[in-house]
Amino acid sequence: MLAHSKKLRINCLENRIGPGSKEISIYTAYCNSPDHLGRILIIYGGTTEKNFSHTVRFFWAEHLARLGFVVHFFDFRSNLGDSKFSDYGLYDRLQDSKAVIDYLLSKQALFKHLPLSLMGLGMGGHLAVLVASDYEYREQVKNLILIVPAAYNDKALSPNVKFGSEFSKIIRTRDDRRLSTIFSRSRRIKANCLVVACKKDEIVPSEIPWLYFLHLAQPRDSAARSYKRICELNDYGHHGNYDDSEKRGLIVQHLLGFFKNSKSLPSRPSRVPVCRGVLINKVTA
Structure with a gap:
């Protein structure tokens, strides 16, 4: 999306937030061009893999950075190298997501007029909707991208419910989606919204992305009307959002x-100063 006369160099920086050994590392990937189109915060799905942010960086962040975006991503505390996964739950992931966006918004002046977008994959879609519908953040989030978004029973968000047998039992409740307020909450969202569904999704029921879209398209506040779109990938299932290059390309x-049709990016790329943080990686593309 950006024209460059020289080779791109993708930088990746690290900033840490939180107390002690359970600090969250927020990573920022951006190209060496001073011109940028927007900021994207990626909230990934329900993986148990340690330090999954490395996968997010390799398959998504660096790719989007080449297109001209400043891309932020992080690991939940449940996925840090020394964490016990079952000590955390969906509620903890929501708190982590809010802590990250609080930090990013505190640095808004650094990024001038770059619009902030949330991109949630799988479980991250549910979390992204919770954040974007929160009255504290909904004015700040300009675009919401949901990729094969999951939807969970409200009980799964209890602070006392951790990942494991109890969490699994709750989310397998029959008609679980009907016990969730996530769809009604989505009507609070003011952001432009894109929902990506997969016709062969074997994890998320086929109606879930459409329920998100239908509620997103009917905001409670008439002033909140914005661009909404849903697309369905006919030949793909739930997985492969990272390592399947053809699916990712689509x-x-x-x-x-x-972004083009919603006119949600600046007509001219914004010049921002070099991002701040500890440089952990450089990639020449």
């Missing part, structure tokens, strides 16, 4: 079309 095509 999602990026829809994403760029969404």
